[in-house]
Amino acid sequence: MASRTNPFTFFQQVRTEVSKVTWPSRKETMISTIMVLVMVAFAATFFFVADQILGYVVGLAMNVGG
Incomplete structure (x- = not known):
């Protein structure tokens, strides 16, 4: 069983680990957000057209059968 x-001590360890994280810049976050929105729009359009067909x-x- 773990001690x-x-x-x-726990919060010191958390703070140490968080300081090791490489956070994205504002520009990287904006580009990623835009790409996600573009892909969501593309997928929604694709599935709408596929559903209609x-x-x-x-x-x-x-x-034909009736």
Whole structure:
């Protein structure tokens, strides 16, 4: 079983680990955000068009049998 660490030591360790993190710059964050939004728009458009085409094809298939 792991030994318990007192809260003061724990927060010192957390602060040490956080200081090792390489944080992105504002520019990098903005570019990443824009790229995510572009990819979301692309995926939404793709799935909308695919859904419309599949719906049309299924509708044709249902009408042929009836």
